Amino acid sequence: MRKLLFLVFILPGLVFGQVTNNAPAGTEDVMDPTKPHISFDSETFDFGFAPQGHAYLVHAYQVTNTGGAPLLITNVRPTCGCTAAPLKKDKLEPNESTEITAIFRLAGYRHPVSKAIMVMSNDSLRINVHLQFSANLDTAVWRDLSEGPRIFSEPNLVNLGRGDSFVEEAEVVISNPWKDELKLAIIDYTKDFLKKPELKKDNLKSGKSTKLEIELQDRQEGIVEIQASITLAAFDGNDNEVTRITVPIIGYYE
Numbered sequence: 001m002r003k004l005l006f007l008v009f010i011l012p013g014l015v016f017g018q019v020t021n022n023a024p025a026g027t028e029d030v031m032d033p034t035k036p037h038i039s040f041d042s043e044t045f046d047f048g049f050a051p052q053g054h055a056y057l058v059h060a061y062q063v064t065n066t067g068g069a070p071l072l073i074t075n076v077r078p079t080c081g082c083t084a085a086p087l088k089k090d091k092l093e094p095n096e097s098t099e100i101t102a103i104f105r106l107a108g109y110r111h112p113v114s115k116a117i118m119v120m121s122n123d124s125l126r127i128n129v130h131l132q133f134s135a136n137l138d139t140a141v142w143r144d145l146s147e148g149p150r151i152f153s154e155p156n157l158v159n160l161g162r163g164d165s166f167v168e169e170a171e172v173v174i175s176n177p178w179k180d181e182l183k184l185a186i187i188d189y190t191k192d193f194l195k196k197p198e199l200k201k202d203n204l205k206s207g208k209s210t211k212l213e214i215e216l217q218d219r220q221e222g223i224v225e226i227q228a229s230i231t232l233a234a235f236d237g238n239d240n241e242v243t244r245i246t247v248p249i250i251g252y253y254e
Contacts (some may be wrong), residue, residue: 012062034069035123036067036069037065037123038063038064038126041061042132043136045102048135048231048242048245049141050229050246052110053107053157054250062098063097063099067094069125070091070093072090079116084101084105085103087100100117104133106137109137112134112136112138115132116130116132118130145177149243150177151178151204151243153175158172158243160249167217169214170249171212172197175209176204180206183235184201184232185235187232192217195226204234225252226253228251229248232245232247234246
């Protein structure tokens with residue numbers, strides 16, 4: 001009888017201990033506003049269709065310290081030698097932001113690609129974050145209307161030149177070969193090099209085109225390679241995104 005009573009009193013203690021230990025790991029850290037926390041405006045980006053060639057696709061991820069202590073970004077490392085990822089500032093005070101810019105070199109790629117950038121910091125909850133981006137460099141699929149709605153750009157790649165042939169403005173023709181009307185929007189552009197691009201028309205009927213106007217920021221000192229791009233998306237009548245493209249822009253300030 002004493003043995004039975006012993007078991008009855010011990011088992012409730014065991015159950016109580018299991019419930020306590022199953023609390024979500026890091027709960028105290030989540031509720032602690034005194035620690036640094038790393039946040040991004042987005043951790044993925046899709047460039048859509050892009051041309052092949054010697055150019056770059058560029059996207060800036062905004063990083064913010066949403067915690068209550070200084071955030072230290074200790075390492076930013078792309079998973080591929082085809083990508084650079086410069087960081088503008090490695091120490092962020094609470095509510096301060098900076099940018100990590102993905103610069104993907106297109107040369108040698110001809111198919112859909114997906115790459116990542118590892119970001120390490122002193123955020124105990126997110127020590128290692130993977131930023132991702134993707135693009136489709138298969139120009140045959142891009143031109144295949146049987147695969148769905150498309151928009152085309154002419155030229156596919158803008159070369160602003162260098163030296164005596166260098167220009168600071170350019171125009172790209174964006175056309176709608178699809179059977180239905182599409183609405184266009186500029187999703188992203190490289191602010192370090194470009195002023196805000198402008199579309200002459202947002203709505204394109206079937207078979208129609210418009211112009212995308214491009215202008216560089218003020219000339220930079222020294223010899224600087226321009227590594228920039230503009231991403232556009234097309235939407236159907238229900239405001240669903242149906243396709244997107246990215247136009248790379250290259251050249252040299254001298």
